[in-house]
Every structure is written in C-alpha cells, then in structure tokens.
Amino acid sequence: MSTSPSIERQGRAASGRPRLVEPALLVPFILVVACFAAWGAAANLTDVLVGVFRTIFDMSNVQSSLVQSAYYGAYFLLALPAAFINSRFGFKVGMLTGLGLAALGGILFFPASQMLVYEAFLIALFVLAAGLSILETSANPLIIAMGSEATATRRLNLAQAFNPVGANIGVLLGALLILPGLTSEAAKTIMSSEELRASQQADLFLVLRPYLGIAAVLVVLWLLLAFRKMPDLPGQQAALADTAVGGGDSSRVAGRLWRNRRYRFGVVAQFFNVAAQTCVWTFTIIYALDVVGVSSSASGWYLQASLILFLIARFAMVYLLGIFRPARLLLLMAVFGVICCLIAMYSLNMVGLIAVVAISASLSLMFPTIYGLALEGLGEDAKFGAAGLVMAILGGAILPLVQGAVMDGVGDTAFGFIVPAACLAMVAAYAVFELRDRPQLPAVAEETS
Numbered sequence: 001m002s003t004s005p006s007i008e009r010q011g012r013a014a015s016g017r018p019r020l021v022e023p024a025l026l027v028p029f030i031l032v033v034a035c036f037a038a039w040g041a042a043a044n045l046t047d048v049l050v051g052v053f054r055t056i057f058d059m060s061n062v063q064s065s066l067v068q069s070a071y072y073g074a075y076f077l078l079a080l081p082a083a084f085i086n087s088r089f090g091f092k093v094g095m096l097t098g099l100g101l102a103a104l105g106g107i108l109f110f111p112a113s114q115m116l117v118y119e120a121f122l123i124a125l126f127v128l129a130a131g132l133s134i135l136e137t138s139a140n141p142l143i144i145a146m147g148s149e150a151t152a153t154r155r156l157n158l159a160q161a162f163n164p165v166g167a168n169i170g171v172l173l174g175a176l177l178i179l180p181g182l183t184s185e186a187a188k189t190i191m192s193s194e195e196l197r198a199s200q201q202a203d204l205f206l207v208l209r210p211y212l213g214i215a216a217v218l219v220v221l222w223l224l225l226a227f228r229k230m231p232d233l234p235g236q237q238a239a240l241a242d243t244a245v246g247g248g249d250s251s252r253v254a255g256r257l258w259r260n261r262r263y264r265f266g267v268v269a270q271f272f273n274v275a276a277q278t279c280v281w282t283f284t285i286i287y288a289l290d291v292v293g294v295s296s297s298a299s300g301w302y303l304q305a306s307l308i309l310f311l312i313a314r315f316a317m318v319y320l321l322g323i324f325r326p327a328r329l330l331l332l333m334a335v336f337g338v339i340c341c342l343i344a345m346y347s348l349n350m351v352g353l354i355a356v357v358a359i360s361a362s363l364s365l366m367f368p369t370i371y372g373l374a375l376e377g378l379g380e381d382a383k384f385g386a387a388g389l390v391m392a393i394l395g396g397a398i399l400p401l402v403q404g405a406v407m408d409g410v411g412d413t414a415f416g417f418i419v420p421a422a423c424l425a426m427v428a429a430y431a432v433f434e435l436r437d438r439p440q441l442p443a444v445a446e447e448t449s
Contacts, residue, residue: 265376
C-alpha cells in the first residue's frame with residue numbers, strides 16, 4: 001500500500017518512526033477494535049449453544065451440532081459477497097453492512113424463542129454469522145489501512161488481540177447467564193407436558209438474553225461508526241485494490257495455486273485445523289456432562305478454561321517461534337493435540353476432561369502458522385491465495401456433524417474425539433511435508449493472525 005508524503009509526515013512521531021495509528025483515526029480505530037471483541041463474544045457463545053439446545057429440545061448430537069454448521073456455513077457463503085461490498089463501496093460500508101446484519105440476527109432470537117422451533121434459532125444464527133462474516137472481512141483490511149504500511153502488522157495484531165478477549169466474554173456469558181438456569185434432566189422426568197413446555201420457554205429465554213445484549217452492542221457500534229466521519233485512509237486505495245480481483249487474472253492465479261502442492265496442502269491443513277478447533281470446543285461441555293458427570297452449571301467453566309489457555313498459549317507460541325522453526329513447532333503441537341485426544345478417549349474421568357482442555361494449547365499455534373507457511377513464496381498470488389485459506393473455515397461446518405454422528409452411532413461421547421484426533425494428524429502430516437520440502441527455512445517469529 002502507498003502513503004502520501006503529507007500523511008506520512010503527519011503520522012510520524014517525534015522520533016521519526018511511523019505512528020501505530022494516525023491521530024485523526026484514533027477514535028475510528030477504537031470503534032473497529034471494539035467490533036473485534038464483539039464478534040469474538042458472539043462467535044464463541046455458539047460453542048455453548050450446542051449442549052444447551054441438545055438439552056432443551058431433547059435431540060441427538062448430530063442435530064445439536066447443526067448450530068456450528070449454520071455458523072460456519074454462513075461464514076463460507078458470505079466471504080465472496082463481503083469482498084464485493086468492500087471493493088465496490090469501501091470498508092466503512094462493509095463494516096456497517098456486517099454490523100447491521102449481525103444485529104438483525106441477534107434480534108431474530110426473540111421470535112425464535114417465542115416459536116419454540118429449533119430451526120428458527122438456526123436461521124437467526126445464520127443471519128448473525130452472515131453479518132459477522134462481512135464484518136470480519138471488512139475490519140481486517142480497514143485496520144491495515146489506518147496508518148503507515150510500516151506499522152500495519154503491529155496494528156492488526158493489536159486489534160486481533162481483542163478477539164479472544166471477546167471470545168472469553170462470550171463463553172462467560174453462557175456460563176453465567178444460560179447454563180446455571182437450565183432445567184435439569186432429572187426435573188424433566190417428573191413434569192407434565194404443559195410443565196415441560198413452560199420449562200422449555202424459560203430455558204430458551206435464558207438463551208435469548210445474551211444475544212439481545214450482543215445485538216444492542218452491535219447497534220450502538222453501528223450508530224457510532226455511521227455518524228463518525230472517516231478521514232482519508234493512507235492505505236485504503238491499496239487495500240481496496242488488493243480486495244478486487246479481475247476475472248481473467250483470477251483464473252490464471254487459481255490455476256497456478258492449484259498446481260502448487262505446498263499451497264494445496266496448506267488449504268487442506270487449514271480445513272482440518274479449523275475443523276479440529278470447532279469439534280473440540282463444540283463438544284467440551286458435552287464431554288464434561290456425559291463422560292465426567294459435571295453439573296450443567298459448572299460445565300461451561302471448562303470451555304472457559306480452554307479459551308483462556310488458548311489465549312495464553314498464543315502469546316507463548318509467538319516466543320517459541322523465535323526458537324523453533326514454524327513447521328517443526330507445528331508438528332510438535334499437532335502430535336501433542338493427537339495425544340490429548342487419545343487420552344480423552346480412554347481416560348473417562350477428570351484426566352480426560354483436562355486433556356480436552358489442553359488441546360486448546362496446541363490449537364493456538366495452528367491458524368497463523370499454516371496461514372503463513374501456505375502463502376510463503378507466492379508473491380502477488382498470495383492476495384488471491386489468502387481467500388482459499390479463509391474459505392477453508394468450512395471445515396468447522398462439516399466435521400462437527402461427523403463427530404456428532406460418531407458419538408450417536410457408537411453411543412460414546414468420548415470416542416467421538418477420534419474425529420479431532422484425525423484432523424490434527426492431518427495437520428501433523430502437513431508439518432512433515434513442510435519440513436521435508438523446505439529443510440533450510442529459518443524460524444519465523446512473527447504471528448500472522
């Protein structure tokens with residue numbers, strides 16, 4: 001991206017170094033960073049919903065895991081429309097579109113709770129996730145454009161640090177506002193049909209409250225951003241140019257990427273990485289309930305612990321990447337994750353539950369490392385290649401259904417962790433491929449996501 005001399009001079013501190021954020025863009029920057037936290041909270045609240053809906057609607061694991069399919073499916077389907085909005089109308093319009101659609105999805109939880117129909121919640125969740133997909137696709141390049149190219153990576157890393165903060169808030173909302181108030185299975189066994197319906201309404205109201213709160217926050221952010229004049233962004237034109245890809249050029253680039261084994265394997269590895277992450281976090285609460293016998297009110301804290309560990313481990317991995325080659329550390333963490341999955345399958349007690357939580361430590365490294373390795377050396381093709389890596393998030397929509405089917409088929413929640421174990425084994429295979437294909441690469445200490 002290019003920066004005009006006048007803007008560049010304004011954006012430099014007294015020391016002569018470029019500022020992290022232009023002074024005129026500080027308030028818009030804070031608003032966009034708040035969006036990172038907001039969609040993190042909304043996204044990880046869905047991990048709580050899988051176990052909640054299974055209890056409320058008395059359904060199978062496969063049916064309840066459709067929550068994740070609706071969420072990640074929306075992300076997959078809206079990625080290209082979001083790119084079109086950004087390239088045609090600009091990042092601010094993309095942000096407002098995403099915030100508005102996500103707020104509408106949160107509001108739709110109200111009629112869904114009145115209808116007492118599971119599919120209505122899936123529609124509301126799909127609309128919410130569609131908005132978040134557009135919001136996320138717009139927010140990342142907007143943050144990059146808010147200053148000098150020299151500080152773009154630091155600026156984006158700072159903004160992204162608030163996403164896992166929001167994720168922990170989302171799970172905390174579920175643990176505090178939803179899980180403790182759910183009607184117990186024992187209480188349902190002695191209820192009449194009218195009492196069961198009343199308890200279902202009460203439980204669904206618990207689900208409604210945090211989503212209406214998130215919708216309210218999104219509406220406030222929409223208003224603040226809509227009525228905030230956005231100064232000229234130093235990097236916006238270049239960032240917009242990166243978003244738009246011509247039809248003929250994209251065909252040629254796609255052909256080159258398809259013939260690149262390293263990139264192809266990277267997309268596959270990212271697919272299984274996202275799948276493993278979604279599978280583990282989706283069924284952590286169910287594992288605590290079914291295998292260990294943890295109470296509903298306490299089960300959400302284990303998912304909370306997983307996300308806190310994920311956040312801490314992410315910073316630890318940045319340090320370790322300065323010591324180990326990325327592919328080698330990726331292999332170590334993938335093998336560690338497989339071992340944790342196997343422990344969860346065969347230690348049907350608190351040790352197994354701790355192993356489920358520990359998987360998050362291995363997951364913390366994977367997305368940015370696979371992302372960076374797959375795009376390394378692609379040159380200009382990396383702009384289009386990044387889209388394929390984002391589309392790989394579809395793994396989070398498909399594999400939880402497979403894990404739910406395995407759990408239902410064998411009647412064993414713990415055995416279902418064979419699915420994330422297989423996913424992490426694929427990531428390990430990719431790491432081995434990278435080590436053999438590029439044996440002389442130095443360690444890379446910069447996190448890309």
